């Protein structure tokens with residue numbers, strides 16, 4: 001923390017809808033000079049045809065653990081999952097919490113996003129309570145979702161649930177040609193001292209996307225939020 005953020009905490013593999021193996025993703029991260037890389041496959045959502053399930057979970061976790069050991073001392077390999085907060089696509093009550101709590105982090109997508117049917121932070125609070133590892137809100141269009149709220153209130157709300165927010169550098173998460181984090185700058189400015197951050201690219205297909213973090217790094221630096229990074 002406090003140094004230049006060199007992380008990508010959002011990558012998919014063949015364990016859900018990604019094209020590559022965890023080995024390939026992690027190797028690309030190492031070649032690209034990242035300090036932290038997380039694998040975060042989709043867990044139990046009907047949004048993707050073959051999500052990770054509780055049956056495949058241990059194999060997934062052990063695979064990532066082996067990579068963590070292989071890169072130990074060189075780069076931090078982190079094990080996570082991405083959870084769909086739309087209750088029609090993901091049975092949130094049925095999530096394997098014991099297994100989830102053996103990971104390093106969890107990402108939630110579409111939180112409080114009506115356009116995507118995502119449950120609100122308030123509705124998710126009992127689910128968040130059962131998760132003991134860091135919880136992040138990924139590719140989050142905070143500027144649209146909280147357009148009627150003051151950024152200070154949103155920062156307080158996130159802080160009260162201990163949630164971190166992803167700076168998503170994926171080309172997919174843009175509106176009016178601008179990344180969500182740029183549109184949400186007035187919110188991110190209020191996160192200082194309160195809400196932790198990550199950088200993620202939501203890599204699925206192109207291995208070069210593993211290291212496509214520069215715009216996020218520059219944003220964090222410009223807002224002097226290096227101390228707020230999760231790692």
Ligand SMILES: [Zn+2]
Nearest residue numbers: 010012082202
């Ligand atoms: Zn994702």
